[in-house]
Amino acid sequence: MQRKDLRRLGIGLAAMSIVLAGCGDDGDSDTSAGLEGDPIKIGVAISETGPLASSVESAVGAARAWARQTNEDGGLGGRPVEIVIEDTKGEAGAAQAAVRSLVEDDGVVALVLADAVAEGSVAEYIAGQDIPVIGAGGYAPSVWNGTPNFFAVSPNSATVITSLVTAAAAADAQNFSSAVCAESATCASDASQVFEPSTQASGLSYSGYVTVNATQSSYTAECLGFQEQDADFIALLLSVDTNVRVMQDCVAQGYEGVFGTSSSSFNPVEYSAISGMRMVGTLNGFPWWADDPQVERYRSALEEYESDTNPASTSGTTMWSSLELFKKAIGDDTADISRESVLASYYALQDETLDGLLPSPVTFSEGQPSPSVDCFWQYDYTAGDENPTLLAPSGESGNGAEGDLATACLDSAGADS
Amino acid sequence: MWNALLPFVVAGLTTGAILGIAGTGLVLTYKTSGIFNIGHGAVAAAAAFVFHLLYVEQEMTWWLAFLLSVGVLGPLFGLVLAVISRALAEQRAALKIVATVGMVLVVQGLATAYYGYNPLLVPQYLPSGTEVVRLGGVNITYAQVTVVAISLVAVGALYVFFRVSRTGLAMRAVVNDPELVGLHGTDPVRVQRLAWVIGATFAALSGVLIAPFTGIESVALTFLVVQAFGAAAVGAFSSIPLTYVGALVIGVLSSVVTKYALDNQALRGLSSSLPFIFLLGALLLLPKRKLDAPARAERPPRSPWQGPDRLRYGVGVVVVGLLALVPTFAGSNLSFFTIGVTQAILLLSLGLLVRTAGLVSLCHATFAAIGAAAFAQLIERFDLPWLVALLLGALVVVPVAALLALPAIRLSGLFLALATLGFGLAVEQLFYSRDWFFSQTGLGKPMPRPAGFEDDTVWYYAVLAAFVVTAVAMMVLHRSRIGRILQGLSESPLAVRTLGLNVNLTRLIVFCIAGYFAGVAGIMYGATVNFAVLGDSRYTAYYSLVLLATLALMPFREPWYAVVAIVAAVIPAYIDAEDTASWLNVLFGVFAVLVACQGGGQPMPTVVRTWIERRFGRARADAPERATTAEPWTVSPASTGIEVRELTVRYGGQTAVDAVSFAAPTGQITGLIGPNGAGKTTTFNAVSGLLTPASGTIRLHGDDVTRLSAAARGRRGVGRTFQLMQLADSLTVAQNVALGVESSMAGSRVRGQLLATSAERRTTAEATEHALELCGIADLRERQAGSLSTGQRRLVELARCLSGRFDVLLLDEPSSGLDPVETEQFGETLLQVVRERGCGILLVEHDMELVLRICADIYVLDFGKLLFHGTPQEVRTSPIVQAAYLGSFEDAGVDIEQDVIEEDLVP
Known part of the structure; x- marks a missing residue:
């Protein structure tokens, strides 16, 4: 009797699962009426779902909002733009399928790729397809600064991690330490190789790093270890939620120094609750709080078209600036847009900064991979503040902008210029 | 140095306490049901999610949310698990594990479908939870202190309950022998249900307590509880206080290792892997008897249907063909x-x-x-x-x-x-x-x-x-x-x-x-x-x-x-929806639990089988070799048989066999009889090498084999059958019988285990065929062993012994399950085997008629001691033997006449 019941219950649950699995929507695109001509399609391969989806959440909303705003403002040279979103699911196999399906769509003239886990698995394939990858964010140096057809407009993750050392120096810290994620490379990204030489070059002392798991119930032991070493800057290369707990535990143990984290893990909304926390770090996308009109456009677009999306995220701002660069590159004569023409337009760019939306002027040369972007925005954030404060660069601004859009740069030795 | 370590020790104690609660619930359910719930963490996660729903989303007061998610949901889960565990109780280990894994998949799938992959943050809800007290050089929150206190109270209460109460005692007994517990007036089902309720409540408690510290994410919580396995291992999976202590030790050690890991990259990852190292270490180092599963009969796996070769190749071609077409679509x-x-x-x-x-x-x-x-x-x-x-x-x-x-x-x-x-x-x-x-x-x-x-x-x-x-x-x-x-x-x-x-x-x-x-x-x-x-x-x-x-x-x-x-x-x-992977996991999990509860995948339906057999013919085994009339093995004259001297076997303080000596020479059948519990099977197990005696010697053909393993003794010529039959049910009769000769050919040699030479294959076929003929089951050679009657299976076991070069056969109650006709035929077969091959047989039996008819020599055991030794006629008339079997007459209070006794014993 029990078995039959179990079986019925099981079949019911199973049927329900199948139905529910089939429901749900795909990522889709936005077109606007009133514009003429075939839409110009930009394919976005992004991990909408998957374990690290939260770090690129704002990017999806930013892409959609950008498309709506652009079409409202008259499209691209009068033609509507269409964003085609394919979910890479944060998984190599699904990423290959997603990218392939975008490449095989002849209407797609450019790709945006935002998946830290899977970008390696698709890079070679894309390079062989003569389709430009125009953004956004970008993680691995060998992909974004080492593969043809990739146009890097923001610092890669290695630069961002190294820049945490400059951030520590900017915060007047003496002793640099780090907590690195044990389960996934995207949190860690080569920290072990990078910190020791950069701290030496910047004149800070380095007290090593620990690996931590998201599953730990307490980080007190790690925080005690940092205390023992007198660390006053702790670089956290972890996910947002783990960062929150580590910072809470360390502050609870009396830590009074500064924290730092990678760009994609900087979430002031979550961090504002940790009273007593101060963070100095790096953004790879423009600061969303700046008063400049080009940034205001970003915020108002999100507010109007994608109000559920959190604008306070560099995944959003890097997506926005990548798409804005696309618009600038192809210009107003959009009658014949193809993958080749887009590539040519990008190679024609000279020292473009989008008035401060890009961290440093970009120039691309045909036949060569993108040069590494070594400039970034540095911020100082105390829990409870409405917005972070931008740290002014100690030398020249990397992108020539002033105020909240000015960037600091690594010089060749790895210290702040 | 201690001052420097103390803060880490204190920090480690708090994490250990949480692990201790989880581990305790785990050990409790394992002790009482024999099922190790790998999905224990899934219960913890589910309770934590419900708590989040009530406390954070519905904004209930914390203690009401706590009560509902731990005090109501916990027991509910326990009842569901109790039902599943009843269905799983007699399944083999692989299926038990699959069912618990299925639970993990279901909870994880549901959780990610509703909440995504990000952990849910839960604010600290315990009163004064976030206030800090300084202890041993580290700041501890009152929440952590409360958790430690709760853990001590809960675990302590459970320990006392187990020791002191009747139900607790019943819980410890029920896993080994539920029927026995039932005979004493306690309902074993009720007892197991209670155990699951308590165990699940502990799991729920650990999940809800830990939620503010870790956030709620189901895979993470599941793995947290997997760390509790390490603690359970320290407690040898049976002692609740030791499990708790083990959890504390793991917590402290992990914490202390962290202290050194900052300076020393080689130690990276050691802290988080400690629980698993403990688990592995304990399993390798604990004395084996602590790890023996309770001896309940497990249902054997369902024999998969064996289709004819032509069909298999046909299906293979079709499948590969379809796969080859994949790039086209x-x-x-x-x-x-x-x-x-x-x-x-x-x-x-x-x-x-x-x-x-x-x-x-x-x-x-x-x-x-x-x-x-x-x-x-x-x-x-x-x-x-x-x-x-x-x-x-x-x-x-x-x-x-x-x-x-x-x-x-x-x-x-x-x-x-x-x-x-x-x-x-x-x-x-x-x-x-x-x-x-x-x-x-x-x-x-x-x-x-x-x-x-x-x-x-x-x-x-x-x-x-x-x-x-x-x-x-x-x-x-x-x-x-x-x-x-x-x-x-x-x-x-x-x-x-x-x-x-x-x-x-x-x-x-x-x-x-x-x-x-x-x-x-x-x-x-x-x-x-x-x-x-x-x-x-x-x-x-x-x-x-x-x-x-x-x-x-x-x-x-x-x-x-x-x-x-x-x-x-x-x-x-x-199916490209947002939550496909999650719902797939749920689907898998549900099916895994269902399939495991019913004993494995369903075999091919009979209708389909018949259709296939009509079209493609039946699975055909190799044609049998012509049975040679000559015996493939002959017992050499130097083989004298088994001689046992002063054999003593002890179990945990009890002496099961006490200084027993006997001989089972080749060329005859020797009987070993005695009432239930006399120690016959124990003696058998010691002689065949499955048990180590406390003292005494066992000689085979004059050589001392007391120190040799069962396999080594097998290779020297000791064969045996089992009271609870040990047949490969999914293999055919011929394949089972062939195992007799193949096992010793394989022996200890790598080549022997991997491949059979053509000479060996010939020998195997001949020996198998001869053994089948000898036992009269040659016409059953292609039937699957699992489909035979008990009598036929007994014969297969016997034939298996006969296919190999065994000169002494130990037969453990071979007639049980046979009707009188079959028993008589069996007896004849045994006599014929001894006549033809000259081997020796040591027979443990309850059927007195059979024993008295075919044995040349009989030993009688009672209470582990040798009571009597003599010919069948002597045994038949011995009052000592009668007393042993029937009890003394004065005690029975019945006046039994002598001729009635003789009638019972004489055919």
């Missing part, structure tokens, strides 16, 4: 198919371990990862040709897999699974992030494809070719000797051991082979996604659980069950 989804095929290779190798050999392994994804990492290193450092790097890279896995055979030697079922799980988790924590493994970089290690295979379609065919090669290899293995002895090992392990097979070597071999193919699969997968990255889901320890659940769902024989891996990998391509 897959389009941009090709990568899903390619990955699916690599996972099919992985599943084939896991099936070899789990299905064929019956060894449950939960670290298969780790083997794949090791293969991939080795391949990446070989390509990078030595620039070897691709195929060489593939073959060598997979070879690196072999010694690692061999290492795992070590626990396999002393553990079985659940404990082997736990040891492999602990191993997989420890390797993941300690090594995956190292530079020489996957490294910590976002890209990971490049996994190139061979030159000319970069195109995805061409690569798909390469992977398909690898799958076909693996499938063929598996089929060849199954048909060769190793396949036969693995099946024997899986379904009748005691039998093959006593027949002379060195089962440790067998386990080693099968782990090595399975590890090799898993390495190949890992390399092919890595090359499909171009990089082997830290964090790739297919290399994680969690994925090993998913693999096992996937394997359990398929009822088909090798290699078709592997096709499910392709289906599973491809579904997300075509």
